[in-house]
Amino acid sequence: MKELRLMKGNEAFAEAAIRAGADGYFGYPITPQSEVMEYLMAEKPHERTGMVVLQAESEVAAINMVYGGAACGKRVLTSSSSPGISLKQEGISYIAGAELPCVILNVVRGGPGLGTIQPSQSDYFQSTKGGGHGDYKLLVLAPSSVQEMADFAGLGFELAFKYRNPVLILSDGAIGQMMEKVELDEQKPRWTEEEIIKNTPWATTGKTKNRERNIITSLDLDSGKQELHNIALQAKYREMEKNETRYEAISCEDAEYLIVAYGTSARLSQKAVDLLRAEGYKVGLLRPITLFPFPTAVIAKLADQVKGILTVEMSAGQMIEDVRLAVGCRVKVEHFGRMGGIIPSPTEVVDAMHKKIIGG
């Protein structure tokens, strides 16, 4: 039986992480995601499952604790908001390079710099194009409800271990702070030491006589070998593109116009679709659930069907570049968004649709 609760997105993520059998959380407080650690501290998961919850001295320390925990085959996670995620980028690049699994939550706030504490989606480039150095990709999940904040904690671990790759959950202040109904999965047991050795043969679990040493590093000074490593990474990213692309298509079957939006913007846009349909316009919504891999194929297909596409993002327009790449020049693609922590209203989206796409 699933348990029904009313929770904030941040709290739902924290509870779901415990229930997904996480071994450790390492974080540092920042608005608007502080409830993740507050919830974990209050819940004392070390008494429930043995899970460690630790407030590190900084974001840099927290991500490197994740690096260490992941190297040992543990299910570890961290969370922060935009400026804190920027601080973690070096560690994230190392974890991607060393091919370790972990879950990272970014509850995005407006930037640049310290910016504001209000919701934003201006970290799309950072999340999908590699916020740190080097040719790497994170698997990026974009929740648009409190339920998905909970679901993606478990899914995040599953995908992270499947691909030995960091999974980034790209949320925002609105999803993190709002409360909705959420159905919680039952508690999954944490892996035992024996299960970790069995499930993560690559981890530094202590060398035994009958195997080679496991070395976790992102450093290889031999350029030839480093190139081979990069080729292998790229092959892994292509596998993710093949297997893990996720999206939701709402009212797209008969759509003559399309909105593409993720996260909070997708929720606003869904209301905008209802309002526009009430006016008699056949508008659909394509909501990417994975931002990497991006649902390029379905958007390309819809481009043949619709007369125009509006991307709605709480940014200056970042995802629009991926939509345009998918569409080519076959159909007009325009952006609507607000910046600096302002959430647009559904009627602003309706107006933008009229001005830029339907009437434009």
Next chain:
Amino acid sequence: MTEEIIIAGFGGQGVLSMGKILAYSGVMENKEVSWMPSYGPEMRGGTANVIVIISDERISSPIVNYFDTAIILNQQSMDKFEKTVKPGGLLIYDPNGITRHPERKDINIYTIEAADEASKVGLSKVFNMVVLGGYLKLKPIVQPEYIHKGLEKSLPKRHHGLIPENEKAIAKGKEIIKEKYLLN
């Protein structure tokens, strides 16, 4: 049925918790709900508001800019939210501290002297529940038994002793809400 509500006032007036109790009551009655606070540096003394949506259907956007009901508890919120009530909608306010009263003629307006009443009967801590009672009198969108369950769920166990006091305040609110301007 979909009811989109904004509750707005000073931080510390219990605006967010009023919304939370309403939302939890909706959950108990198996409705769809969302609770979207204005969060941030708006603590005690600043302004605070929350959008609560209760619906029989899946809620698309938790953020809307026009409301079926606005519950307004200070002047700043009146200035900001009077204009966001949908035509034919409902505005409830506590006149205490209001210097410019609402002027719209296309909505129903009620007053509730909750601050006065709460302090008179020594219920100032449950001021917000007096307001909630007034609202529920006009729009019984959740049944009283579910309000009770909502209180149980949203108050920590150690505060369950306060539930009768909260329910008394809700009953008081139902008594004292007054018409100010009604559409024909």
